[in-house]
Amino acid sequence: MALYKRDLVWWMSVTYNGKQIRRSTETEDKKLAHRIFDKLKGEIAEGKWFEKLPGEDYTFEDLMKKYMKEYSAVNKAASSHKRDKSIVTQLVGVFGDHYLTEITPAMISDFKVKRRTDGVSPRTINYELTTMSHAFNIAICDWGLVSENPVKMVRKEKVSNNIERWLTLDEEKKLLIASPKWLQDIIIFAINTGMRQSEILDLKWSQVDMDRRTLTIFEQKNGEVDTLPLNEMVMRLLQQKRDASVKDDVYIFPNTLNQRKENRVLLTSFYKAMDRAGITNFRFHDLRHTFATRLVQNGVDLYSVQKLGRWKNVTMVQRYAHHYPESLRSAIEMIDGSRKPIITILSQSV
DSSP states (O other), X not given: OEEEEETTEEEEEEEETTEEEEEEOOOSOHHHHHHHHHHHHHHXXXXXXXXXXXXXXXXXXXXXXXXXXXXXXXXXXXXXXXXXXXXXXXXXXXXXXXXXXXXXXXXXXXXXXXXXXXXXXXXXXXXXXXXXXXHHHHHHHTSOSOSOOGGGGSOOOOOOOSOOOOOOHHHHHHHHHTSOHHHHHHHHHHHHHOOOHHHHHHOBGGGEETTTTEEEXXXXXXXXXXXXXXXXXXXXXXXXXXXXXXXXXXXXXXXXXXXXXXXHHHHHHHHHHHHHHTOOSOOTTHHHHHHHHHHHHTTOOHHHHHHHHTOSSGGGGGGGGGGOTHHHHHHHHHHHHHTHHHHHHHHHHO
């Protein structure tokens, strides 16, 4: 048993029937917290106390509303918060009316199987399970609603990252011809920057430095701020789009009302262009793979690819290494440069 402080409020930690229970004393006064804690210990000793967490009266829908308002909206980037909304809608449709203490690993496993049967990708199913698990973890640690996370007992779907799809130059040409001008610009921009769909649609002119030929990204998956160099292709595209009267707070790829273009509008047009071009088995996100693949094919080292694509570590870009085996040749031949005297001796002895 212990009394500890979380932020300004004192909390109690007790072990009851083999389970660790944490409950707030709802006071910042240490002396009062000790009296509440002593009373609790007395009730446990007399057998009068039993565990009843708020989660017993909390539905899953209640939890997700609280999660979206108090966590997702505050701590996540706008694009991630928007994705959470879609995921939560799916989850609430299945678990919404159930009380938190009623949700079991078996129910979650059934949900996973149903989603798989409906043709949902393993990656999407894992996103849904991760969001659900995160909400339960916060319900345990921050809000004291429940004591267990049922999602932890359910296995994630196996996702294969071994096969990456990228555009050939011929496919790129066909896709651009099949696309309207505004979509052509976005495709070219994506292939030459490796930026994600939402990052591109979120871009404003204030993030571009035309003189330095750089672009700054503020809201990212890793929470960092990065300034990236822009190549000649992207600079030409931006110079064509840039107007002297355009303000810095205007989106670079806006809709017809100069507001942010919706992701679904972009994807709908993109897949229609794909059909017209006769290109199959390709997603918008694969333009990012195309960016990385072309860098590697042109001899760019994986560390530079990681930095340009803003991947978390080099391990995440090692999947592209096979695209340029000749890079290994240039690496091994570097040894020759430091051993020229030995090579000279060998050549003279033949």
